[in-house]
Every structure is written in C-alpha cells, then in structure tokens.
Amino acid sequence: DAGVIQSPRHEVTEMGQEVTLRCKPISGHDYLFWYRQTMMRGLELLIYFNNNVPIDDSGMPEDRFSAKMPNASFSTLKIQPSEPRDSAVYFCASSLVSTATLTYEQYFGPGTRLTVT
Amino acid sequence: AQKVTQAQTEISVVEKEDVTLDCVYETRDTTYYLFWYKQPPSGELVFLIRRNSFDEQNEISGRYSWNFQKSTSSFNFTITASQVVDSAVYFCALSEDPNSGGGADGLTFGKGTHLIIQP
Numbered sequence: 001d002a003g004v005i006q007s008p009r010h011e012v013t014e015m016g017q018e019v020t021l022r023c024k025p026i027s028g029h030d031y032l033f034w035y036r037q038t039m040m041r042g043l044e045l046l047i048y049f050n051n052n053v054p055i056d057d058s059g060m061p062e063d064r065f066s067a068k069m070p071n072a073s074f075s076t077l078k079i080q081p082s083e084p085r086d087s088a089v090y091f092c093a094s095s096l097v098s099t100a101t102l103t104y105e106q107y108f109g110p111g112t113r114l115t116v117t
Numbered sequence: 118a119q120k121v122t123q124a125q126t127e128i129s130v131v132e133k134e135d136v137t138l139d140c141v142y143e144t145r146d147t148t149y150y151l152f153w154y155k156q157p158p159s160g161e162l163v164f165l166i167r168r169n170s171f172d173e174q175n176e177i178s179g180r181y182s183w184n185f186q187k188s189t190s191s192f193n194f195t196i197t198a199s200q201v202v203d204s205a206v207y208f209c210a211l212s213e214d215p216n217s218g219g220g221a222d223g224l225t226f227g228k229g230t231h232l233i234i235q236p
Contacts, residue, residue: 031221033223033224035223035224042226042227042228042229043208043210043224043226044226045223045224045225048221048222048223050220050221055220055222056222056223059223089160091162093162095221097215097216097220097221099216103167104150104167104212104214104215104216104221105164105167106152106164106212106224107164108154108161108162108164109161110160110161111160111161111162113160
C-alpha cells in the first residue's frame with residue numbers, strides 16, 4: 001500500500017510568492033495532520049482534520065497560512081505571501097482511529113523542504 | 118498541557134555497543150499514547166512503536182526494546198548491539214487517547230536525540 005504522499009519534495013521560492021504544498025493521505029484514514037519542522041522549534045503541529053473537517057488550527061502561525069481538505073484523499077497547505085522565516089520541512093501525516101481495536105498510529109509523508117529566499 | 122523531554126541532545130557510541138535513549142513526558146490525561154519515530158539523514162519520519170498508557174508491558178522487536186514506566190513517566194528506548202544504520206535522530210512523542218471521547222489530536226514531540234554510531 002502507498003504511504004502518505006507529499007508534493008513537491010523540494011520547493012524554492014522568493015519572498016512574497018504563494019506556495020502550495022500538497023498531501024494525499026493513506027486510503028481509509030480519517031485524520032490528517034500538518035506539521036512543521038525547524039531547528040529552532042522542532043516538530044510542531046499546525047492544523048489537523050477529521051473526516052475532511054478542520055478540528056484545530058491553533059498551531060497555524062499567521063493568517064498567511066491556510067489549509068484545506070476538499071475530499072478524503074487530498075489536502076493543501078498554502079502560504080501567501082511567503083517569508084524567509086517560513087523555510088522549514090513541512091510534514092503531512094494521516095491516522096486511522098479504531099475504537100474496535102483501540103489502535104491509533106500516525107504515519108508521516110516524506111515531507112516538503114521549503115526554502116524561501 | 119503536554120510535554121515531552123528528551124534530555125540527551127546527542128549520543129555517540131561505537132558500533133555493537135548498547136545504547137538507551139531517554140524520554141520523560143508530562144500529561145494530565147489519564148489515558149494517552151506514546152510513540153517513537155526515527156528520522157534518518159534522508160529526512161523522513163519512520164514510525165517505530167506506539168504504546169497505550171494502560172499497557173505497561175515492555176516490548177522487544179529484534180534489537181530494539183522499549184521500557185514504559187508509568188510511575189516515573191518515562192518511555193525509554195534501547196538499541197542492543199548498535200549498528201551504523203541506526204544513526205539517526207530519534208523522537209519520542211505523546212498524544213491523548215483518541216478513544217477517550219475527544220477524538221485524536223496531534224502529537225507532542227520531544228526535541229529529539231541525535232544518535233551517532235561510529236564504525
């Protein structure tokens with residue numbers, strides 16, 4: 001089975017440009033998470049969705065950041081306008097919560113390395 | 118608020134030595150999940166293990182073992198007979214129990230431990 005798919009893997013853009021990161025979660029998973037990894041702050045949660053509905057976006061740093069999940073197999077994280085301090089690795093993760101088996105695991109995509117110059 | 122502390126920023130050992138990575142957590146939840154992830158130099162986050170707070174049995178998987186002690190809020194990870202391929206950054210993470218009624222939430226990560234295995 002395919003894991004979480006993210007595109008692009010690398011993105012270099014100039015300050016002020018719009019950036020869109022894409023994620024395809026594992027089929028059948030009902031949760032999708034966006035994280036950001038930087039040297040200074042480590043791994044931090046930005047926003048997450050349950051059944052395509054945003055549940056908690058308190059980690060989104062500014063109004064310049066927005067995320068959508070139009071269907072169960074696709075999500076985007078958009079930064080507009082981008083700034084150099086947005087340079088980081090952005091990870092998407094998906095989960096399936098099973099009350100029947102009491103299982104809960106989060107699987108991460110390969111990440112998108114964003115550089116804003 | 119949840120917090121995960123990995124006090125060891127970097128550990129360097131010679132191949133074949135055993136090494137333990139420490140993880141201490143704080144949470145007010147009565148049930149929760151603990152995770153370990155490996156991040157090799159290539160950058161991806163590889164899931165290693167998930168442990169529910171009501172299951173305090175230690176687990177062994179090949180050269181890897183995990184020691185969960187609720188009394189000390191610790192979830193330590195030991196690699197036996199380390200190999201160069203084990204070199205990576207290892208993250209411990211915490212989440213509330215999604216089956217406790219509130220649904221899933223994101224993981225709270227520690228800062229990671231950079232493990233260097235020298236040949």
